[in-house]
Amino acid sequence: MSCITTQTGEVFCKPDCHTNAHGLQSIAALVRSTDEILEPIATQIRGTIPAWISGNLLRNGPGKFEFGNENYNHWFDGMALLHKFRIKDGEVTYMSRFLRSDSYKQNIERDRIMVSEFGTVAMPDPCKNIFMRFLSRFEMIKPTDNASVSFVTYKGDYYVSTETNFMHKVDPATLESVEKVDWSKFIAVNGATAHPHLDPDGTSYNMGNSYGPKGIFYNIICVPPERESVEDTLQGAKVLCSITPTADKGKPSYYHSFAMSENYVVFIEQPIKMNVWRIVTAKLTGKGINDAIYWDPTQDTIFHLICKKTGKVHSVKYYTKAMSNFHQINAFEQDGFLMLDLCAADDGQAISVYNLQNMRKSGEALDEVYNMMCRAFPRRFVLPLDITNETPPNENLNTRPDSTATAIKLSNEKVFCTFENLHGDDIEDFGGLEFPQINYKRCNTKPYRYFYGCGFRHLLGDSLLKMDLEGKKLTSWYQPGLFPSEPVFVPSPDAIDEDDGVILSVVVNPTEDKATFLLVLDAKTFEELGRAEVPINIPYGFHGAFQPTA
Known part of the structure; x- marks a missing residue:
């Protein structure tokens, strides 16, 4: 049994929902600072990289975890390191660059942590007098512009993003920051997710909270696809x-992301x-936002x-038991239902696990950290859209054949739902699934x-998985000791x-020096086509995007 203590002091126990791990290998090398590679370097090709792939695999994630004698506390705190794998005519080059955010530049200039991050509070500047250091404790933490989570697009431009109100427009050719962009200059939000969605016409949707005298709000954001000028960024949002x-x-x-249907x-x-x-009081207490x-x-x-055309909230709210969700798979409407597919776990304490002290443990201590975590699995909720006075209560409204999900009307404004699994029992062997694409x-x-x-038999993804929803058939790529990143699907031209x-994934090895490679799998068969070996070390990252080029 695992027990949870809430902030009110209540204790709740439930059966363990994870796969027990014993003898996990150390992954400390995957969260170690590295150098940037400012000029493209060649890679060694093993096998074949299909000649039709033409473009850049852009990746983002933390790459520097200390300044001077001061160390970050959490994986999410590391300075953003941007990566580019240039793929053309069966050859691959690699380069990387630290994002020249204001946070990075201030830290470099003073060789200490000057800007607070998710799990680390910057200590008062010792160069200030005692009175000024005392007063600084009463300041609110200012949002960081260390955009270390993903590459996203708005109006055809590429940005690197995090979960604050700051993004950086980036030139994909050089990975240089072109412009720092503040969401709050365009709309009343204090941040936005790193996972926007795009409609076919180029309209972007995102979410961000706002905090003010009128209260706290979750905001749905819409960014039009049209550009007003060359300098246009988020105008019209x-x-x-x-x-x-x-x-x-x-x-x-x-919330880390959201879902979108038609x-x-x-x-x-x-x-x-x-x-x-x-x-608000984090600086005073010295505890990070993660606390x-x-x-x-x-x-x-x-x-x-929320209706995309009118902005009106649907009159029905759909409830389910407590679960945590970071990434959705897809959502679509069919036959009067909205199918919501996502990766979910039965507890929500994963964020606290990823502090750097945990990730650098080894032996039984690392096993213990892993075994505290609840696995995330792919699930589907079936939400009936048309609820009226005539809709019968207290019976399953999900009439879709072969679906085990339920939706029970409790009132005209409330439906309680349970999910169906989008997997078979064999996924248990891979520790669940996350980073869905x-x-x-x-x-x-x-x-x-x-x-x-990615399958997660470790704190980080250690396998690549493909799920066929017809029969819920699972296919995998796994090699012991290797840690592949989020898979990116690139369609063939015909x-x-x-x-x-193909599936593209950056694979890192914590036990061998300079053993990183870009893996290319046939998406249909999941067989390896080739790999591009990079003669450097790369930390394990978060998210990215493929930029097609001519």
């Missing part, structure tokens, strides 16, 4: 809809909660549907058959089937 927290108004839910944005309000007062995020299993998870351009907001992800293309 608007808040489509604002939603107040359902429970404690001062403790909104944390007609709806789907916000998942989960019981991973943020204590805003603790965030203000907690899991409350006594609260349900709520799905809010699909053939986005073809299948986003539409019915689909395949998705891809694609007919949904899985005609």
Whole structure:
């Protein structure tokens, strides 16, 4: 049994929901600082890189974890290191560059941590007098512009993003920051997720909270595809809809992303909660923002549907038991239902696991950290869209054949849902699935058959997985001791089937020096086509994107 203590002191115990691990290998080398490679270097090709692949695999993630004698506390704190694998005519080059954020530049200039990050509070500057150092304790933590999570696009431009109100427009050719962009200069939000969604016409959707005298709101953001000028960044952005927290108004839910179907944005309000007062007083207490995020299993998870055309919130809220969710797979509407596919776990304490002290443990201590975690698995919720007075209560409204999900009307405004698994028992052997990806351009907001992800028999992804929803058949790529990153699907130019293309993944090795490579898999068969070996060390990263080029 595992037990959870809430902030009110209540203790809740539940059966363990993880795969026990014994003898995990050390991954300390994967969260170690590295140098940037400012000029493209050649790679050694093993096998074959298909000649039709032409473009840049852009990756983002932390690459520097200390300045001077001061060390960051959390994996998310490391300075953003941008990577580019240039693929052309069967050859691959590699380069990288630290994002010249204001945070990075201030830290470099003083050779100490000057800007607070997610899990690390910057200590008062010793160069200030005692009185000024004392006063600085009462300042709010300023949001960082260390955009270390992903590469995203708005209006055809590439940005690197995190979860604050700052992004950086980046030149994909050089990885140089072109412009620092502040969301709050365009709309009233204090941040935005690192995972926007795109409609076929180029319209972008995102989410961001706002904090002010009128309260705390979850905001749905819409960015038009048209450019007003060459200098245009987020001009024309608007808040489509604002939603107040359902429970404690001062403790909104944390969310890393959201889902989108053809007609709806789907916000998942989960019981991973943020204590805003603790965030405001973080400098005074010396505790990072991560200390203000907690899991409350006594609260349900709520799905809010927002119409993209009108900005109106659907009159029905869909409830399910407490779960945590960081990444969605896909969402689509069919036969009066909205299918919501996501990766979810039955507890929400994963964020606290990823402090650097944990990730650098070894032996039994590392096993113990892993065994505290709950696995994330792919699941589907089936949400009935048409709820009226005539809709019968207290019976399953999900009439889809072969679906085990349920949806029970409790009132005209409330439906309680349970999920169906999008996997068979064999996924247990891989520790669940996260970092899900699909053939986005073809299948986003539409019915689909395949998705891809990483298996997690370790704290980091240690295998690549492909799920065929017809029969829930699982295919895997796994080599002991190697840690592949999030899979990126690239369709072939003459694609007919949904899985005609390749999977790209950066694979790192914590036990061998300079043993990183870009892996290319046939997406249909999941057989290795080739790899491009890079003669340097690369830390394990977060997210990225493929930029097609001529």
